[in-house]
Amino acid sequence: MNKIQIIKPxxxxxxxxxxxxxxxxxxxxxxxxxxxxxxxxxKGKISKSIPLIATII
Known part of the structure; x- marks a missing residue:
């Protein structure tokens, strides 16, 4: 998986x-x-990490 494939989702x-x-x-x-x-x-869906991190910031 390249960096663009990681960032896009x-x-x-x-x-x-x-x-x-x-x-x-x-x-x-x-x-x-x-x-x-x-x-x-x-290990799960990438988008699941976003709300958690957004609330920590």
Whole structure:
């Protein structure tokens, strides 16, 4: 899986966190990448990690 394939599915959740919490999508995506080491530890759907990380920020 390349980096574009990892980032693309994160975009809808990142945009949602922007609308809801006014957090820049780039920050939400960057935090997801950092927290999961490029999704090495995520086994479920990628989008499930976005709301959790958005509420932590």
């Amino acid at each position: 994160l975009i809808p959740g990142a945009l949602l966190s922007y609308e809801k919490y006014n957090i820049l999508p780039s920050l939400t995506i960057a935090e997801t990448i950092l927290e999961t080491s490029w999704l090495q530890y995520v």
